[in-house]
Amino acid sequence: MSHAPHTIRTALVTGGNRGIGLEACRQLGRAGLDVVLAARDPERGRAAAERLTRQGLSVRFEQLDVTDGDSVRACAKRLDAAGVEVDALVNNAGVYPTEGFFSLAEETMRRAVDVNLMGAFHTCRAFVPGMVRRGRGRVVNVSSGLGAMTDNVPSPAAYGITKAALNALTLVVSAAAPPSVKVNAVCPGWVRTDMGGSWAPTSVEKGADTVTWLALLPDDGPSGGFFRDRRRIPW
Template sequence: MRAVEVDVADSGSVQALVDGLAAEGTPVDVLVNNAGVYPTHRLFAIPEPVFEETLQVTLLGAYRLCRELVPGMIDRGWGRVVNVSSGAGAMTDNVPSPPAYGIAKAALNALTIALAAEVPASVKVNAVCPGWVRTDMGGPAAPLSPAQGADTVVWAALLPPSGPTGGFFRDRKRIPW
């Protein structure tokens, strides 16, 4: 297992990653889409380039990686995609907030549902809300450590063949979209 850094907002960077992995003969069995940005502007105050960057990183970056890597999972008959989302993107409890971030996470949730419906059951696709985590984005007041925030992500990445797909989870429990 290894982690590889890529600029998901740049399709050339994604393609370079995919080409490099193919040249090495390195298959990808688990994809965790965890890239995101957190602008806090009110809706009509979001500068258009900021809104575009938020969608490029959070939604299109995940889409690009899925488009390139999931077909190999299908061919190998096993794979896991974990889209790191947020309760801020849930449509059941609130209007996605802050707007650019919440809208992008709501769209990531929709991508999760669409992708899960598109792939065979051997490839599990789920979204995870890690909670409020002490990271650069979450800040020092967040109640969860990075290890606590990663727990459900790791759980979803290692689901058994009988595990769920097409769901949204926090603390290993399904939550509403």
């Protein structure tokens, strides 16, 4: 596991109550960071944060529905008022609709756009300006190789399109931010979570490893890249 550069002290993880998000909270906490475990459901989020706190980690819960810009801005305001400066933002919350293009309901497509793309749009707008002001920051967009356009058609339809768009957002925010704020995307692999299923080959620990690594990049680390297993992959 990487060691936190002294500049990155606090991380916020969306969808932190289960799966890769929960494991990223655990790994970042173990690396010595203060962790904001953000989740849309207060009961599930609080229970997850308490479990990590009992393991001796510094974790606080914040209610955050990434599809709701007001919810994201309210969370940022609460943290600001509490003096919590988010140095690393992990956009992990995601949904995985599996329908093909012709059987995809409009509502399903909209939902995927709202969670997988607009979620990161809202959080980047709420938290990256503070990173720019303070001259330190890391953004990790949890994407997927299924959104890559280099050697495959993004799929399944809604998932592939929204992860491809999340990759585009990664490049846009990276280009808009100064070099002190590093913005990258990651494919965690096919991971054993509720989304990935019990037959997936990759453990949740391994799946979260590159996420944690990117959140803790040193000051001379990359920005505007797409990574799997700590290595660059094509968009």
